[in-house]
Structures are given as structure tokens and as C-alpha cells.
Amino acid sequence: QVEQSAYDYIVAGAGAAGIVAAEQLSQSGRKVLLLERGGPSLYSTGNTQQVLTWNDTMTTYEARPSWHWDVPKGIAQAAAELYEHLPGTNLASEDGKRYDDAAFDITSRFLLANGWSETDAIKDPEAKELVYAHPAWSIANGLRDTPVRKILDAAKARACFSLQLGAKVLRAIRTGSKVTGVEVERADGTREIIPLAEDGALLVAAGTHSTPRVLFNSGIGPAAQIDIVAGGTTNWIELPVGRSLKNHAVATITLTGAKENVPALHATAFPSPSQENIDLFAHSSGVLMQSSQRLNFWTSLNTTTTRQYAVQGTVRAGANSTISIQLYLTHGTSSLGEVSITPDGKTNMTISPLLRSAEDREAMSAGVNMFLEYARLPDSILTVADNVTAEAILTKIASGAHNLGTAQMRVSNDGKSVVDEDTKVWGTDNLFVVDGSFHPKVPTGNTQAPIMIAAKYAAKRILALRRDW
Ligand SMILES: Cc1cc2nc3c(=O)[nH]c(=O)nc-3n(C[C@H](O)[C@H](O)[C@H](O)COP(=O)(O)OP(=O)(O)OC[C@H]3O[C@@H](n4cnc5c(N)ncnc54)[C@H](O)[C@@H]3O)c2cc1C
Structure with a gap:
């Protein structure tokens, strides 16, 4: 079945990047179609399935702001325009009070004693050396402020824009270097082709793990994938799609023996909160507005390698009088992983990118040891058990969920990149990748804001x- 209406721009994937890109395109007045395989995410946009047990007009994503903001260096104008739509705050509770803040209090004194200082991550995003801050949240009017709530609404207000949910993009339909449309699978399993206008373009924004799948199925990727998806595909474009996967590796450091009372946030605090907290939340206040992090920090590291490394972290009270630090290896990360496609069409992470290189392991070790050494100083207000070592902590490295790079950008088609500086896929006329897949490096900060910008x-x-074109 071929859907007749042709679009100037089709954007595949309505995540952080797809919504922002589609909204920007719709400002031109040209016909834009945003396709998303999933359903609505917020109660206010139609998700009535995953409501909070204590509030049936809201989903968890509306109530619990857990996306914090880091403005990357550069691209100033796009950043300024975005932040006008989605301003951040580091005081989540509307009554101006900070709730459950003992973890910030004790950890800030622990860091101050070791030469760190406090910053405001929203006012001074460039401060990244031995600094800590209250977490910055994307919240407005008592609710989590998301691209879905603000930026998608701006696009929806334009007649030239349309959104289709439950629409999974299978592949780009290509004639040689030119994309002429997309094949889409609907929620009921039916398939159809949506055409692009003669001078139209396809922007893939399906996320770092799914964008490679769309490209493989469109006949674009490494030769090794040809046998798997070759059926019906001619004009294979050989590019290293799926390679160069990057992520922040996360080490968890548990500091015990706080000599002061640091109460942990109870596990039921969000799923079944007290009436007092529900009443506070009704006034956009209280602990439910704050999620669970209490402090963020950033610094560079000293290592013996020639690379310049940095770390960031989040802090919470993991248990009573126990501070849990999640340490992310950020700037400098060199380890690369890989995703590929399975014969039944699923994405498969064949190589994990976490701490694969010796340099990255050394850097993460240096970051962990910095905190262990602080905690072993004679008068430290936070201490650590004698048998805790960086080696043991590094055996339990976790993913920062900040995947990037599977269609990375470089200035030339040198065998290591998939897109050029306009995010156009090499060897194509009108196919672009605009999500986290094209980012060539992990940021010194979280990924959502840099991806949107x-x-x-x-x-x-x-x-x-x-x-x-
Ligand atoms: C648990 C978790 C916590 C995180 N916390 C933070 C945080 O606190 N701060 C922060 O900055 N970042 C955070 N991140 C990272 C952040 O979510 C991602 O970096 C960001 O969403 C990536 O944006 P994207 O547009 O590249 O991809 P995505 O946001 O993943 O968007 C891709 C979209 O495409 C859709 N899609 C996929 N395949 C298809 C297809 N074939 N056809 C149509 N649609 C398709 C997907 O359903 C999805 O909606 C977190 C991530 C996770 C998983």
C-alpha cells in the first residue's frame, strides 16, 4: 500500500532529537511528517496506561523530573533558542525550600574540605573544574518540562506539521543516492510506503541503537551486514554504521560511616508517597518534585596518558548514613563499541564500549581513587571500608545510558564516519542522521541537551x- 501524500521532510523517531529537528523544519512552512514507533508518553498527550498509583492524571515522567541539564560549549544560538523553550531550575520545589537535603549538606562539606567549590550549573555551565552544584532540573509549572510538552506543541500548532504514533520506519526507499520515501509498519502490522516530495529529505532520529537498524535495512552499512539484510537491496552504500559506539561508563562508590544522620529517601517515596508529600506536590512542592539526586559534580583528572580526561557525578543517600556516588567518565573517553543487526532484524550490541581501552580504565581508576583517598584522610566526615579498592569497583562498571556515535560525523569520508558536517549520509543526496548517533565524542555532561541543541x-x-539537491 502506498500512501499518496508526499512530504518535504520526513523525520523518523520522535525522541529528543527528532522532536526538536521536526519543529525547526516546520518553521519553514514546508510539509513535515514526524513518525514515532511508540505511543504517547505523557498523560496530557494521551498515555493513560502508565499513570501514577497516587495520581491518575499523570505519568511518572510528568511528575518525577530526572533529566538534568548541561549546556555544552559552543553552538550558542541554537542553545539559547532551546533554553528559551526549556529553561532549567536548581530549586525544584515551588515553595523555595529544599527537602531531604542532608546528602547535599554532608557531601558538599566533604568536597569543600578537599579544595572543591560550589557552582550554579545553570548560570555557569562552563565551570567544570573541582565544582559541585545542586542538580539542575527541567521543570516548569510544577511538572517535568519536556520537548514533548513544549517543543512538540509548537510544531503541532502549525498546519504544515503532522505526527503519526505507532509508525515504525523500516527503511528508506532509495533509488541510488536519492531517497524517495520510507516504508512504515503500523501498530497492526500493516506496511505502507510514504513518499517524499521530489526535493524532499529524510532525517533519521531513531536513537543511537535504532538508527543503525534503519540504515542497515536501507542498504547502508558495513559489508559484514550485507548478507543479513541484502534481500531486495541493490546499490549498497558501504559505511561503518554501528561502529564507534560510545557511552559514559559509571562506577559506583559507596561511602559509609557518615558520622552524622543522613536519612535515605525511602524506596516507596515515589511509588506510594505519604499524604503529606502528596499534599505538598499538589502545590508543586516537596520531595516529589526533586527526584533522588542531591548533588552533581565535575572535574578533570590527572592521569599518565596524553588524553585529557574528565568525570562528573551524581550523589544521593543510598541507605541511612551512606553516600552513594555515581562517577561518570566523560571527556576523553576513547573506548568504542559496536552494534549490528540480527537475522531476525533486531539491534544487537556486539561490543560494549565501557572501559575497553587501557587509558580509559586508568582514568576511571584515578577518578575512583581520588574519592577513596579523600575518604581515608584522618578527619574525613565520610569514610570508606578498608577493603574497598578501585579494582573491585571497576569490576562492576555500569552504563551511563548516554549512547552515542553509531553514525558518527567527520569532515571527510575516511572510513570512520557515516555523515558529513551537514549530517548528510555519505553517498546520498537527501538522507540525514540528526540524533545522538552522529555525535563523534561523549560530552562533559549528560547527553540530552547536547543532542537537542x-x-x-x-x-x-x-x-x-x-x-x-
Ligand atoms: C534510563 C535513562 C536515563 C537517562 N537520563 C538522562 C538524564 O538525566 N539527562 C540526560 O541528559 N540524558 C539522559 N539520558 C539519555 C537521553 O535520554 C538520550 O541521550 C536521548 O534521549 C537520546 O536522544 P535521541 O533523539 O538520540 O534518541 P531517543 O531519545 O532514544 O529517540 C529515539 C526515538 O525514536 C523512536 N524510534 C526508534 N526506532 C524507530 C523506528 N524504526 N521508527 C520510528 N521511531 C523509532 C524511539 O521510540 C524514540 O522515541 C537517559 C537515558 C536513559 C535510557
């Missing part, structure tokens, strides 16, 4: 390119 900037460049 880069997607906004990419969409502007794509609009400007229009006359060239």
Missing part, C-alpha cells in the same frame, strides 16, 4: 542546504 542546529543547516 545539535539536532536544532542540524535542522537549520538542512533547511539551508535545500537548494543543493
Whole structure:
């Protein structure tokens, strides 16, 4: 079945990047279609399935703000425009009080004693050396402020924009280097082709793990994937799709023996809160507005390698009088992983990118040891058990859920990249990748804000390119 209406721009995937890019494109007045395989995410946008047990007009994502914001260096204008829509706050509770803040209190004194200082991560995002801050949250009017709530609404207000949920993009339909449409599978399993206008473009924004699958199925990727998806595909474009997967590795350091009372947030605090906290939440206040992190920090590291490394972290009271530090290896990360596609069409992470290189392991070890050494100083207000070592902590490395790089950008088609500086896939006329997949490095900070800013900037460049294809 072929759907007849042709679009100037089709965006595949309505996540952080896809929403921002589609909204930017819709500002041009051209016909934009945003396709998302999932359903609505917020109660206010139609998700009535996953409501909170204590509030049946809200999903967890509306109530629990857990996305914090880090403004990356550069791309200033796109960042400024985005932050106008989605401002951050580091005082989540509307009554101006901080609740359950003992973990911030004790950890800040622990860091101050070791030469760190407090910063405001929203006012001074460039401060990244021996600094800590109250977490910055994306909250407005008492609710989590998301691209779905703000930026998607701006696009929906334009007649040229449409959104289809339950629409999984299987592949780009290509004639040689030119994409002419997409094949989509609907929630009921039916398939159809949606055409692009003669001078249209496809922007893939299915996320770092799914964008490679869309590209493989479109006949774009490493030769090793040809046998798996070759059926019906001609004009294979050989590019290292799925390679260069990157992520923040996370080490958990548990500091015990706090000599002061640091009460842990109870496990039921969010799923079944007290009436007092529900009443406070009704006034956009209290512990339910704050999620569970209490302090964020950033610094660079000294290592014996030539790479410049940095770490960031989040702090919470993991148990009573126990501080749990999640340490993320950020800037400098060199380890690369890989995703590929299985014969039944699923994404498979064949190589994990976490601490694969000796340099990354040394850097993470240095970061962990920095905190262990602080905690072993004679007068430290936080202490650590004698038998805890960096080696043991590194055996339990976790994912920072900040995956990037499977269609990475470079200035030339040198065998290591998939897209050019306009995010256009090498060897194609009108196929772009605008999500976390194209990012060549992990940021010194979390990924969502840099991904949205880069997607906004990419969409502007794509609009400007229009006359060239
Ligand atoms: C548990 C968790 C916690 C996180 N916490 C933070 C945080 O606190 N701060 C932060 O900055 N970042 C955080 N991140 C990372 C952040 O969510 C991602 O970096 C960001 O969402 C990536 O944006 P994206 O647009 O590249 O991909 P995504 O946001 O993943 O968007 C991809 C979209 O495409 C859709 N899709 C996939 N395949 C198809 C297809 N074939 N057809 C149509 N649609 C498709 C998906 O359903 C999805 O909606 C977290 C991630 C996780 C998993």
C-alpha cells in the first residue's frame, strides 16, 4: 500500500532529537511528517496506561523530573533558542525550600574540605573544574518540562506539521543516492510506503541503537551486514554504521560511616508517597518534585596518558548514613563499541564500549581513587571500608545510558564516519542522521541537551542546504 501524500521532510523517531529537528523544519512552512514507533508518553498527550498509583492524571515522567541539564560549549544560538523553550531550575520545589537535603549538606562539606567549590550549573555551565552544584532540573509549572510538552506543541500548532504514533520506519526507499520515501509498519502490522516530495529529505532520529537498524535495512552499512539484510537491496552504500559506539561508563562508590544522620529517601517515596508529600506536590512542592539526586559534580583528572580526561557525578543517600556516588567518565573517553543487526532484524550490541581501552580504565581508576583517598584522610566526615579498592569497583562498571556515535560525523569520508558536517549520509543526496548517533565524542555532561541543541542546529543547516539537491 502506498500512501499518496508526499512530504518535504520526513523525520523518523520522535525522541529528543527528532522532536526538536521536526519543529525547526516546520518553521519553514514546508510539509513535515514526524513518525514515532511508540505511543504517547505523557498523560496530557494521551498515555493513560502508565499513570501514577497516587495520581491518575499523570505519568511518572510528568511528575518525577530526572533529566538534568548541561549546556555544552559552543553552538550558542541554537542553545539559547532551546533554553528559551526549556529553561532549567536548581530549586525544584515551588515553595523555595529544599527537602531531604542532608546528602547535599554532608557531601558538599566533604568536597569543600578537599579544595572543591560550589557552582550554579545553570548560570555557569562552563565551570567544570573541582565544582559541585545542586542538580539542575527541567521543570516548569510544577511538572517535568519536556520537548514533548513544549517543543512538540509548537510544531503541532502549525498546519504544515503532522505526527503519526505507532509508525515504525523500516527503511528508506532509495533509488541510488536519492531517497524517495520510507516504508512504515503500523501498530497492526500493516506496511505502507510514504513518499517524499521530489526535493524532499529524510532525517533519521531513531536513537543511537535504532538508527543503525534503519540504515542497515536501507542498504547502508558495513559489508559484514550485507548478507543479513541484502534481500531486495541493490546499490549498497558501504559505511561503518554501528561502529564507534560510545557511552559514559559509571562506577559506583559507596561511602559509609557518615558520622552524622543522613536519612535515605525511602524506596516507596515515589511509588506510594505519604499524604503529606502528596499534599505538598499538589502545590508543586516537596520531595516529589526533586527526584533522588542531591548533588552533581565535575572535574578533570590527572592521569599518565596524553588524553585529557574528565568525570562528573551524581550523589544521593543510598541507605541511612551512606553516600552513594555515581562517577561518570566523560571527556576523553576513547573506548568504542559496536552494534549490528540480527537475522531476525533486531539491534544487537556486539561490543560494549565501557572501559575497553587501557587509558580509559586508568582514568576511571584515578577518578575512583581520588574519592577513596579523600575518604581515608584522618578527619574525613565520610569514610570508606578498608577493603574497598578501585579494582573491585571497576569490576562492576555500569552504563551511563548516554549512547552515542553509531553514525558518527567527520569532515571527510575516511572510513570512520557515516555523515558529513551537514549530517548528510555519505553517498546520498537527501538522507540525514540528526540524533545522538552522529555525535563523534561523549560530552562533559549528560547527553540530552547536547543532542537537542545539535539536532536544532542540524535542522537549520538542512533547511539551508535545500537548494543543493
Ligand atoms: C534510563 C535513562 C536515563 C537517562 N537520563 C538522562 C538524564 O538525566 N539527562 C540526560 O541528559 N540524558 C539522559 N539520558 C539519555 C537521553 O535520554 C538520550 O541521550 C536521548 O534521549 C537520546 O536522544 P535521541 O533523539 O538520540 O534518541 P531517543 O531519545 O532514544 O529517540 C529515539 C526515538 O525514536 C523512536 N524510534 C526508534 N526506532 C524507530 C523506528 N524504526 N521508527 C520510528 N521511531 C523509532 C524511539 O521510540 C524514540 O522515541 C537517559 C537515558 C536513559 C535510557
